[in-house]
Every structure is written in C-alpha cells, then in structure tokens.
Amino acid sequence: MPIPIISEGLFEGFDSVPYLPTVLKTVPALLLVYLLKRYFGGAVNKSERLMRSKVVMITGGTSGVGASVARELAQRGAQVILLTQHPPSDPFLAEYIEDLRATTNNELVYAEQVDLSSLHSIRLFATKWVDNAPPRRLDMIILCAATMTPPRSKPEVTKDGLEASWGINYLANFHLLSILSPALRAQPPDRDVRVIFGTCSSYMGGNIDQKVKKQKYASTNVYGTSKLALMVFAQAFQKHLEAYKRPDSQPNNTRVVLADPGWSRTPGMRRWLTAGSLWGLFFYLIMWPFWWLVLKSPDQGAQSFLLAAMEADLGRGAGGRMIKECRDIAYVRPEIKDDNAAKDLWALSEKQIETLEKEGAIKRTQEKKEKEKREKTEKATTDGGLQSENRADQSRKAGSRRSRKAA
Numbered sequence: 001m002p003i004p005i006i007s008e009g010l011f012e013g014f015d016s017v018p019y020l021p022t023v024l025k026t027v028p029a030l031l032l033v034y035l036l037k038r039y040f041g042g043a044v045n046k047s048e049r050l051m052r053s054k055v056v057m058i059t060g061g062t063s064g065v066g067a068s069v070a071r072e073l074a075q076r077g078a079q080v081i082l083l084t085q086h087p088p089s090d091p092f093l094a095e096y097i098e099d100l101r102a103t104t105n106n107e108l109v110y111a112e113q114v115d116l117s118s119l120h121s122i123r124l125f126a127t128k129w130v131d132n133a134p135p136r137r138l139d140m141i142i143l144c145a146a147t148m149t150p151p152r153s154k155p156e157v158t159k160d161g162l163e164a165s166w167g168i169n170y171l172a173n174f175h176l177l178s179i180l181s182p183a184l185r186a187q188p189p190d191r192d193v194r195v196i197f198g199t200c201s202s203y204m205g206g207n208i209d210q211k212v213k214k215q216k217y218a219s220t221n222v223y224g225t226s227k228l229a230l231m232v233f234a235q236a237f238q239k240h241l242e243a244y245k246r247p248d249s250q251p252n253n254t255r256v257v258l259a260d261p262g263w264s265r266t267p268g269m270r271r272w273l274t275a276g277s278l279w280g281l282f283f284y285l286i287m288w289p290f291w292w293l294v295l296k297s298p299d300q301g302a303q304s305f306l307l308a309a310m311e312a313d314l315g316r317g318a319g320g321r322m323i324k325e326c327r328d329i330a331y332v333r334p335e336i337k338d339d340n341a342a343k344d345l346w347a348l349s350e351k352q353i354e355t356l357e358k359e360g361a362i363k364r365t366q367e368k369k370e371k372e373k374r375e376k377t378e379k380a381t382t383d384g385g386l387q388s389e390n391r392a393d394q395s396r397k398a399g400s401r402r403s404r405k406a407a
C-alpha cells in the first residue's frame, strides 16, 4: 500500500496523493502527543519477581495507586491483606474483594478493618495481630493510604480531633508501625521483610519544625508537612529496627523503602484538583485531555511501589532508600537524616498518641455509661408500660368475670 502511494507521489507529484498535506500535518502532532504521554507516564518497573507465599499488608489498597499495587501483587501470588476503613461486611468492599480474587486468580485476598482516622481502631487491629502466637508471617507492609484536603476547603479532622493530613498520613502510620514492630522483628532472619512508605514531592515544602517546636499544625502545606514527618519517621524506624538485638543474634532483616508514585489521576488527586466542588468537577472534565496527558494512570503511578516491593537489591544493604521513577533518588530536606529532628518528632508523636488515647478511652467509657443508662430507662419505660397494660388487661378480665357473674 505505501509503495504505490510513494511511487505515485514521485512520478505524478505529491499533490496528486489524496489527503497528503493533512496527513503530513497530523502525524507530527500525534507523534508529539505520543512522546509527551510516554514522558509523563514515567518509568516502568522492570523487576520481575514472583510473590507467591509472601504476606503483604497494604493500606489504601482500595483506591488509586494502592489498588493497582494490590492487584499486581495479588496477580503475582502474594497473600494480600487490605487494611481498610470499611467493615468487611460492607457490600461494596465484599464485591471489590471478590472482583480482585477473580481477576487475579488468587483467593488469598482479605480485608481487615483499620480506620486510620481513629487511633483506637489502629490499636485494636495491630494488637490483635501482634498477640498471635506463634508470630504470623509478615513479609511486607505497604503504606499507601493518604488524604489530601482540597484547597480552600474546611480543615478536616480525624475521629480523635487531629488535622486529617497529620492524623492519617503521619500519626496513624507511626501508631500502626509502633505496635506492629515486634511482628516485623519476629520474622525469621532469612526472610526479606520490607516496609514501604508512600511519599510525595510536596514533602520539600513541609515544615515539621513549626509542628515540633510549637506543637501546632502548620497553617500551610499540611499535606507536605505530614509527608515530611513520615519520611523523618521512616528513617528513624529503620534505625529503631536495626537497634534491636535479635535473640538469634542475626542482623536486622527489615528494610524501609520510600516510594513516590509521581502525579497520578487517582480519586485523591481528582478531589484535590476539583477542590471538592461541582464547578471544580466541571472544569476538571473540560480539561480532561490535559490531565490525561500530564498525569499518570494509577497503574503507572504504581510502578515505583512495585519496584520497591520486588527489586532484590532493595532487600539488601542499608535501608531507608527512596524510589521515584523506578530509581534511587536523594532526599532534598536535611531533616530526614537528622537524628535530633527524628528524636523530637518521635517524642511529640508518642505524647500526642498517649494524650489522645486517654481522651478517647474516657469518651468511650462515658458513651458506654450513657448508652447503658438510656437502655435502662428504655427498659424501665417498656416494663412500666407492660405492667400497666397487664393491670388494665387483668381489670378488663376481672370486669368481664363480674359482669358474667352479674349476668
């Protein structure tokens, strides 16, 4: 087909070839779109590893990048435990798990309820996991869940009353890993154990100094601050694991890896871009071709997480490396490797958790007492009602006997 067209062009002039000028204009434009799409799509994970028999715990595995990571790991045979805020009885969650099992041909996909906006919920799950004897197998924890409050929206708070980015993106992970730490340290020494923290380039604009010194929430860039805190904690957690003396005298075998997916078209990003409003959604839809071009798909965003989970090299040597675009990158903020910053942050986090858990326990006890009181009152009212009903019934019966006798 191209040969007759080219020969016609050569012998009879290119003007004689139908649509040639249009084609010549369109092809470079399409080529440009293709190249831009490939560029913004980012690097692809080339690490090939079967994950059969590995037990992977993942937060945020129900949406966006986390859902793609969970699907790929399930496809590779891993046992996937989705930590989600929804109860397992939720019909949408049940359907999601069924679908994941069917499409990955892997029955080992489960969900556990862990609401990261509640320190109590995290404690309930993590203590239950750690209390298991003998210790359960746990090869990987992937921390993908996060929240991003849209610009100019009302600040969101967790169930414990914390600013949501700080509470869910940072403190929840601190709390979860602090409790699960013995479960990680109990894994046999020959096992390649990893903790993967999801991060974001917005950490560069975060300010934990303000947070640690004034013990207040940073007024701007709360998301970046939460991610910076998470990264400081990630390094400190690696050191905490290394400081542990194993009973078998073997070296620590858990490695911390940080993964940045890059900007991706996920529900979280969409909520942020639309500022959580209908007008925002309208503009988002109008600009859809632009977002399609410059933002990664969730599958493309998952690539750095998958490399962090599968690359054999990351299971050896020093932990605490950061992966973006499927390669090692350096940290921009010096606090991340600063032991003093980590110490201050660790102390602040423990204090916050202790205070909030105490307040939460008092609140729960009060609620329980009030509930019991309400139930007692309701019971008394019902019993009282029943008694008067019985009396009325008896007098009716008595009345009918008298009238019968009279008759």
Ligand SMILES: NC(=O)c1ccc[n+]([C@@H]2O[C@H](COP(=O)([O-])OP(=O)(O)OC[C@H]3O[C@@H](n4cnc5c(N)ncnc54)[C@H](OP(=O)(O)O)[C@@H]3O)[C@@H](O)[C@H]2O)c1
Residues within 6 Å of the ligand: 059, 060, 061, 062, 063, 064, 065, 066, 083, 084, 085, 086, 114, 115, 116, 117, 118, 143, 144, 145, 146, 147, 168, 198, 199, 200, 201, 260, 261, 262, 263, 264, 265, 266, 267, 268, 269
């Ligand atoms: N998207 C991007 O452009 C981008 C860029 C840089 C870094 N990142 C990072 O990549 C990771 C994934 O981002 P994403 O955009 O894919 O996220 P996403 O679509 O917003 O999904 C967030 C996930 O977090 C879960 N989650 C939120 N609140 C929770 C809670 N209280 N308890 C338990 N789970 C909760 C959600 O669960 P439900 O489904 O139940 O709501 C959902 O699965 C995050 O760490 C994010 O910071 C993303």
